[in-house]
């Protein structure tokens with residue numbers, strides 16, 4: 001951590017957050033939550049900052065960040081695609097959906113396209129099993145997916 | 160310290176409160192297989208090899224403290240079966256082709272398989288293709304041979320005080336990592352002491368320049384070191 005970092009308002013805020021948790025017990029997860037709210041994701045510099053300021057080894061911070069699905073180490077795209085890997089969708093070919101999305105966007109689950117348009121992630125059942133296989137883009141659900149439909153839907157989001 | 164009375168394999172014994180079942184068994188000369196446990200390090204119950212039967216319940220003896228009147232069975236058909244299955248799962252999770260390994264003939268995992276009479280693995284092998292990091296000037300970490308026992312993590316934190324190793328991810332995605340998941344060679348906190356090499360029970364963390372079967376380890380060095388420090 002250095003003064004240059006602290007001149008950055010986001011780091012300054014994170015610094016205050018860490019101070020406010022000074023006497024809390026096991027505050028690492030809460031601090032990381034807040035850090036992700038501030039930065040949008042948790043790049044190595046932010047993890048390093050948290051590690052140094054809280055006196056927790058980097059290996060431990062990284063362990064926690066990678067343990068919980070909630071934490072992201074890469075920035076999120078403009079649109080988030082959640083592919084359902086629940087039982088019904090699995091049976092109806094969710095693997096194919098992931099494969100087609102990989103072909104179309106060049107990314108796998110947990111990744112973001114280079115132009116930061118899309119982030120691909122997975123969920124277990126969206127409660128729309130009758131429409132399986134299903135994916136959700138931002139707040140919108142798309143079902144009965146096949147290659148043509150996926151292509152068509154993606155086009156609507158590409159700006 | 161307060162003494163507690165338990166029954167272990169039918170024999171009544173007393174031991175200080177706070178002892179683990181494993182400690183008591185050792186004092187009594189009763190062998191229990193272990194992998195993640197190492198005298199001198201804390202216990203985390205990661206490998207599940209040290210299971211025993213306490214009144215019908217299966218628990219890990221390295222992390223379970225004795226209690227007054229406890230009835231412990233350290234060996235039975237059921238326990239043998241569970242231990243063997245557990246060991247098979249450990250083998251199936253990564254890649255343990257012993258004949259190619261620098262730790263062949265000096266491997267705690269291999270020894271245990273021999274001791275427990277494991278002749279084959281019935282569960283399908285996962286054979287993931289994992290990375291090998293040779294960026295450290297003296298040592299190598301081959302994820303394909305790691306059993307996630309966490310000894311490297313503990314020795315580096317508890318004995319060396321360097322906190323280089325950690326475990327990232329979870330379930331089948333879990334991996335040992337150095338610092339923020341960077342290359343070991345870039346880990347600034349590593350003192351090159353080699354303790355993690357000595358305690359790693361398999362051929363996962365090894366010295367460079369060893370051919371198959373050449374890597375001998377001495378985990379007991381760490382135990383002695385720890386004892387000496389405590390007596391000072």
Ligand code: SF4
Nearest residue numbers: 315349350352353355
């Ligand atoms: S060589 Fe020593 S300091 Fe470096 S990772 Fe291994 S135990 Fe830790």
Ligand code: SF4
Nearest residue numbers: 305306308309311359
């Ligand atoms: S690298 Fe070795 S000591 Fe570390 S967790 Fe894997 S098997 Fe255990």
Ligand code: FES
Nearest residue numbers: 084086089126128
């Ligand atoms: S399993 Fe996919 S919506 Fe239920």
Ligand code: FES
Nearest residue numbers: 204206207209221
């Ligand atoms: S030795 Fe007890 S769980 Fe590994």
